Amino acid sequence: MxxxxxxxxxxxxxxxxxxxxxxxxxxxxxxxxxxxxxxxxxxxxxxxxxxxxxxxxxxxxxxxxxxxxxxxxxxxxxxxxxxVGGHVLPTGDALLSGLYLNELLLRLLAREDTHAQLFDLYAGVVRVLGSGAHGEALEPVLRAFELLLLREIGLLPALDAETATLGALAPQSRYALVAEGGLRAAAHGERAALTGAQWLVLQRALEQGYTAVLRAVAGAGAPATGELKAQLRALLQYHCGSPLLRTRQLMMDLQSL
Missing domain, CATH: 2.40.50.140 (Nucleic acid-binding proteins)
Incomplete structure (x- = not known):
């Protein structure tokens, strides 16, 4: 046969x-x-x-x-x-970022579970990495991928309501995205949080696709993007389990030099 x-x-x-x-x-x-x-x-x-x-x-x-x-x-x-061709191998920060995305997919995707839309998203992000994107231009790309990856595999709660109560978000109040509690009101002094208005913008963008999410993240500004990064990284690490992602450890080691 x-x-x-x-x-x-x-x-x-x-x-x-x-x-x-x-x-x-x-x-x-x-x-x-x-x-x-x-x-x-x-x-x-x-x-x-x-x-x-x-x-x-x-x-x-x-x-x-x-x-x-x-x-x-x-x-x-x-x-x-x-x-197939089309772009060169990324270098520097873009290379580390690409390897980070690869590690996320290895840890979070089950074998032979089809994700055609996620594949197209990944291919688009890799093209950006191969174009030489770095620094501030790279951050929104990574945050958009993280958001859409979590949503694709069912690990991202709705961002337009508190997860536990399903209550509507107050635009000026601050909310934190946490692994075991979803989206909840931020504790006093909690830095890694966004306003209700910012979460609502992200939820609307998620319903429209990658370009809208990228625009929403980029438009939030560096401080908000940094706070979003901390929350998404913590959520992803929780679902990836132990040990710490190797690429994240490498990035931290390089930053400490």
Whole structure:
């Protein structure tokens, strides 16, 4: 019986693991099949056609033979990989940010659970990272991705009401987004919080898509973006579990130098 194949599938490599002296296990994010595990036999050999192609944060088209039925979490065999092109590998802060996004997807997405809209969002953000975006221009892009990722996988509460009471937000009052309590009134002196009006703007933007969310985050200003960052990072880390995200630890180590 002929081996069934998936062909010409848009994908990005999230992480590569050594497997034997010459091969790699790849964790890839695909458009139509979600996060998939593939073995790239002989990929570490100097003569391998895979070697110059299997890089993170690069758009690829992959083909693989199915080890079992799709959805069973099997490790499939990579048959072909083609670089699609379009942008160079990000560098500096943009590279670290891209690896951070990859780690989030590895920790939060179940194997072979399709997220086509999230794939398109990720591809768009990677293009921005490859364009050389950095510094202040990069922050709104990351916050928008974090918000939409949490919403896509069902971990973001509605941002137009207090989670526990479902009460309407007071525009001038401050509210904090916390892991176990959702959106709640901020305690006195609590810094990581936004006003009700700011949360309402974000909720409306989430209903319109990435461009609207990016515009809303960018328009909030640096102080509010910083407070949103702290809340989203805490929420994401809670759902990712222990240990601390490796990319976040690396960023903190670099900032302390």
């Amino acid at each position: 002929a081996t069934r194949r998936i062909v010409d599938e848009p994908a990005y490599i999230l992480h590569a693991y050594d497997w034997s002296e010459s091969s790699l296990i790849l964790d890839v994010f695909t458009c139509h099949y979600g996060r998939v595990a593939l073995v790239a036999k002989g990929a570490k050999k100097p003569t391998s056609n895979f070697r110059p192609v299997l890089l993170p944060l690069q758009p690829l088209r992959l083909a693989w033979g199915l080890a079992g039925e799709v959805g069973q979490g099997e490790i499939h065999t990579l048959k072909a990989a083609e670089w």
